[in-house]
Amino acid sequence: MTPDLECVDLVKRFGDTTAVNDVSFSVPPGSFFSILGPSGCGKTTIMRMIAGFLEPTSGDIRIKGGTVLDTPPNKRPVNMVFQHLALFPMMTIADNIGYGLRRQCMAKAQIARKVDEALDRIGLPGIGARKVDELSGGQKQRVAIARCMVLEPDVLLLDEPLGALDLKLREHMKIELKALQAAFDTTFVYITHDQSEALVMSDQIAVMNAGRFEQVGTGQDLYYRPDTPFVAGFIGEANRWTGRIDRVEGATLEMRTDTGLAMRATAAQPLSKGDAAEIFVRPEAVHLAANAEALAQFENRMRGRVTSLLFNGAASRVLVQDDAGETLEVTLPQTGEFASLKRGDRVHIGWGAAQAMCFAGAA
Amino acid sequence: MRAEARIGFILLLTPLVLWLGLLIVIPHIDMLMISLRERISFGVYEPSLMQYDKALTEPLYLRTFWRTAVMSVLATAITLLIAFPVSYYIAKMARGRLQQVLFMLCLIPFYVSELVRTFGWMILLRETGLISNLLQWAGLADQPVEMLYNDAAMMVGLVYTSMLFMVVPLVTTLESLDDSVVEAGYDLGGNGLSVLREIIIPHAMPGIVSGCIVVFMLSLGNYLTPTMLGGKDSLWFTEMIYNQFIVRSNWELGAAFGFMLLVLSSVIVWGMLRLTGRTLQETMG
Numbered sequence: 001m002t003p004d005l006e007c008v009d010l011v012k013r014f015g016d017t018t019a020v021n022d023v024s025f026s027v028p029p030g031s032f033f034s035i036l037g038p039s040g041c042g043k044t045t046i047m048r049m050i051a052g053f054l055e056p057t058s059g060d061i062r063i064k065g066g067t068v069l070d071t072p073p074n075k076r077p078v079n080m081v082f083q084h085l086a087l088f089p090m091m092t093i094a095d096n097i098g099y100g101l102r103r104q105c106m107a108k109a110q111i112a113r114k115v116d117e118a119l120d121r122i123g124l125p126g127i128g129a130r131k132v133d134e135l136s137g138g139q140k141q142r143v144a145i146a147r148c149m150v151l152e153p154d155v156l157l158l159d160e161p162l163g164a165l166d167l168k169l170r171e172h173m174k175i176e177l178k179a180l181q182a183a184f185d186t187t188f189v190y191i192t193h194d195q196s197e198a199l200v201m202s203d204q205i206a207v208m209n210a211g212r213f214e215q216v217g218t219g220q221d222l223y224y225r226p227d228t229p230f231v232a233g234f235i236g237e238a239n240r241w242t243g244r245i246d247r248v249e250g251a252t253l254e255m256r257t258d259t260g261l262a263m264r265a266t267a268a269q270p271l272s273k274g275d276a277a278e279i280f281v282r283p284e285a286v287h288l289a290a291n292a293e294a295l296a297q298f299e300n301r302m303r304g305r306v307t308s309l310l311f312n313g314a315a316s317r318v319l320v321q322d323d324a325g326e327t328l329e330v331t332l333p334q335t336g337e338f339a340s341l342k343r344g345d346r347v348h349i350g351w352g353a354a355q356a357m358c359f360a361g362a363a
Numbered sequence: 364m365r366a367e368a369r370i371g372f373i374l375l376l377t378p379l380v381l382w383l384g385l386l387i388v389i390p391h392i393d394m395l396m397i398s399l400r401e402r403i404s405f406g407v408y409e410p411s412l413m414q415y416d417k418a419l420t421e422p423l424y425l426r427t428f429w430r431t432a433v434m435s436v437l438a439t440a441i442t443l444l445i446a447f448p449v450s451y452y453i454a455k456m457a458r459g460r461l462q463q464v465l466f467m468l469c470l471i472p473f474y475v476s477e478l479v480r481t482f483g484w485m486i487l488l489r490e491t492g493l494i495s496n497l498l499q500w501a502g503l504a505d506q507p508v509e510m511l512y513n514d515a516a517m518m519v520g521l522v523y524t525s526m527l528f529m530v531v532p533l534v535t536t537l538e539s540l541d542d543s544v545v546e547a548g549y550d551l552g553g554n555g556l557s558v559l560r561e562i563i564i565p566h567a568m569p570g571i572v573s574g575c576i577v578v579f580m581l582s583l584g585n586y587l588t589p590t591m592l593g594g595k596d597s598l599w600f601t602e603m604i605y606n607q608f609i610v611r612s613n614w615e616l617g618a619a620f621g622f623m624l625l626v627l628s629s630v631i632v633w634g635m636l637r638l639t640g641r642t643l644q645e646t647m648g
Contacts, residue, residue: 074550074551080550086544089566147551
């Protein structure tokens with residue numbers, strides 16, 4: 001099947017800086033593809049190149065198999081939902097949604113019918129005559145999507161559209177966006193720096209850093225099987241140690257940390273004895289226990305003292321200082337077992353070597 | 364405390380009231396009274412509508428009145444047509460320093476007085492002027508060309524004088540237009556023309572209207588430019604007012620002319636606002 005969108009060896013340079021460095025990816029039809037990365041990593045540049053507002057320095061962009069490099073933005077079969085939505089404040093909602101259809105010289109009656117259909121689709125029937133500034137943030141969001149979707153684009157680009165919304169609404173819109181994508185059955189390419197947006201909504205996520213794609217995969221791939229230390233550190237929380245490899249036994253290896261601890265972990269990439277390395281352990285992979293026996297099945301065990309309790313409902317954490325003086329983040333189980341835990345308590349912690357990922361570190 | 368606040372309020376209000384009262388309201392009432400009387404003999408006056416009757420029946424007066432109105436509207440339209448692309452470039456295309464420099468360039472001609480600026484045009488356009496000599500040197504004309512003293516020269520002067528007052532409000536409103544709104548216009552299939560018509564102009568409307576009002580009033584009330592650059596046929600209504608007051612010492616008719624001009628500008632500004640569906644409050648606020 002031809003992918004809806006394909007970028008091949010895409011490069012964009014601004015003067016001496018390379019904003020996008022040799023990026024290739026393809027997005028299958030009807031899927032939700034996210035580009036996730038910190039601000040300034042070049043993700044918006046990619047999106048603007050796909051939309052046609054920037055010309056790539058080299059490489060090719062293909063939509064449904066055909067190159068669009070010579071197609072101006074107003075003729076490309078892609079539409080964009082802008083960061084601040086960019087609804088036209090001088091028009092009513094109906095005129096906003098009908099804008100693209102008017103450009104196609106469609107008959108007035110047909111435009112009106114299509115606009116009504118689109119408003120029904122986004123669950124806001126009968127608001128056509130209102131002004132843009134009379135709508136709430138979430139409603140504007142949906143209108144911005146409807147404005148693009150009436151044109152039936154091959155690909156819909158979304159540039160951090162949830163950034164301006166408050167937390168509660170953002171959580172709600174995540175689910176809604178995913179539902180809208182299923183309802184319109186269109187390929188979405190979504191840009192964000194918020195990992196939870198990407199993880200919740202996407203079929204495929206590309207993690208981007210300094211102009212390059214670090215890894216492309218499903219949310220589970222990125223979370224459980226990161227390819228690079230950047231991905232391991234960027235997606236989710238992680239405790240991290242640096243040190244040198246002491247021993248290698250197949251996929252399992254032992255590292256001596258800079259503070260002198262011995263740790264067992266699973267190699268995420270080939271490493272040999274003496275290499276500088278870095279270990280990542282997720283806070284939820286670390287088990288808390290009152291005594292050492294309960295942790296007997298884990299390869300890594302330590303004792304420590306609680307320095308702080310970070311209460312955040314289901315995502316509550318404990319900061320534990322180990323005997324070497326380093327602080328670890330540990331997820332606090334919500335089973336009631338540790339309800340009485342308080343600052344200064346001595347605890348035992350442990351985690352399996354399978355849950356610790358080891359990457360080559362900076363020498 | 365309350366009494367102090369009240370005194371402060373009164374002190375702040377006094378200059379405004381004095382200015383409005385002494386310079387605008389009282390002279391206008393006086394003008395209206397003068398225009399509504401007829402001189403019977405030395406020092407003897409009678410209330411009468413004769414001045415208005417004269418102004419509205421004498422073909423020269425009436426013709427000058429309408430010509431001034433039409434030419435001012437034309438000058439406003441030409442100023443808008445020239446200023447809009449200039450302002451768009453300054454507000455949206457130019458970046459950083461260039462933007463400031465271009466804006467300053469619009470402002471610099473206004474450092475010198477209008478009289479000097481108008482003389483500048485005369486130096487360029489007169490028979491022995493720069494352009495005439497240039498055309499002869501290039502072989503495009505075989506004798507000196509006189510470009511002064513006609514409607515075109517006057518129009519050039521009027522547009523030039525008003526330019527800044529159109530550029531400033533336009534730049535201000537265009538700057539507030541979000542770039543991504545324009546991009547969205549293109550992204551959804553619009554071309555340059557439809558983005559201009561449906562997005563940029565509606566957004567710039569407050570600036571267009573307020574710029575047009577200011578330029579129109581400045582042109583209508585201009586005296587210097589039509590007098591110096593205009594020809595025999597380019598009589599401006601302000602010149603007639605001047606003539607009646609100063610040359611003919613006929614204050615009664617001059618005052619009537621003054622009131623006609625006031626009514627004319629009010630009607631045209633009101634019409635302009637009606638046409639664009641805006642209120643004065645929106646435009647000035």
